[in-house]
Amino acid sequence: MDDYGSPDPDKAPSPRPSGPEDDTSAIWRGLFVAHCAGDPLAFEQLYRSLAPELHRYLKALAADASWAEELVQETFIQLHRSRHTFDPALPFRPWAFAIARYVFLMARRARTRLAGREVAIRESASSLEPAHAPEAESIVTRRTLEHWLARLPQSLRLSVVLHHLLGLDFKQVAGRLGISESSARARSSRGMARLRALAGEEER
């Protein structure tokens, strides 16, 4: 059975309390209920109080502190989006940590999928004649370009390589990466902005 159905495949600490709701969880519940009622400060307070604990939990699952930080942000977005599933009569902690764990599993799957695509793209890139690479190489060496590309996040790097180096249009890039055309365009644009920033840093 895959991640979707596996009861508990990881060795991460269980966030589920064995007894009745603890005080911290009750405070979080109050803040979340206030947030749902439209209190603009409640979510901020909840973030300050809950994020460190979520980070510890996600770090134990992901074994990567910086990735866990990103997962914390994603978890908070999901907590907000699925607030209609929260029953204020029930403890907050199991609800929130179940969502955090799901976010981790989803991210891990996405990461594995993207890694597989990157391998496939690298293989096809080695067999293709680069469309715009000669222009790029007239400005920077191939080694420098590779160095800069390696510093981009994976999602941006893939879009830049596919569009700017291999010459695929955004529709094709979107098809290859399984994302929408506008996302492909945005990622490619953000990737190029980062590359320009890196080039600027090197010049200085």
Next chain:
Amino acid sequence: MNGFEGMPDGLRSAVTSGLRPDPRSPSPIRPRLRPPSARVVVLAALAIALVSAVPISLEWRSDVALLGGWRSLGLSLLQWLGGVSVLAAALTEAVPGRQLAARRLLLLVLAASTLFTGLTLSTLAVHRTLVPHGAEAIYLRVCLGCPPILALPLLAASLMLVFRAFPVRPVLAGTLAGLGSGLVADAGWRLYCEVTEPTHVFAVHGGAMLLSTLLGAALAWVVALWRERRGSNLSSLGRVL
């Protein structure tokens, strides 16, 4: 001191835009999900319609008078109740933080199997009917293929309710939805199929329930994958990875 003193701007804007008042409703609060026990009422009504539709639209089994009210309709209602209970478990499983423990899941599957076995043996004790000689293939095809098709509307409705919540183990929730729908469909089918021979009932009717269960799991997997990919485009996950 930790690194989470201030909420990042991206997260703040994502959250506050979600709290923007909806013109249709003066409150920013989205309607709270009703408890599984309340939501299952819709499925129970659909399930009872499904059970009664089989003998009404096809025909009642030929030995219904011999079996009597309890062993025909009564036991089917008992199986309907069992199926609805499994559907309620699927709806509970779909709410984050309320996932079923492994022991409870095992008990649920054991109870469903015991119910099915008990019903079969109870009917067999009164009247033994064999599959007519030479008609094995037809009985196999009809009794294996029709119940999962009959279960489809109930399965679709169950999965809709499951995904209206936020199932953190969607395949498991889908499996339960499939098992519940399969049990309900069989509760109706046993009012039509008069064969009580255990090999036919366990292998073919049981196989039909297994098909419904697998279908529920597969559909849930597909929906979860779609939701996951759509989510990764909408949220920051795409940026992170």
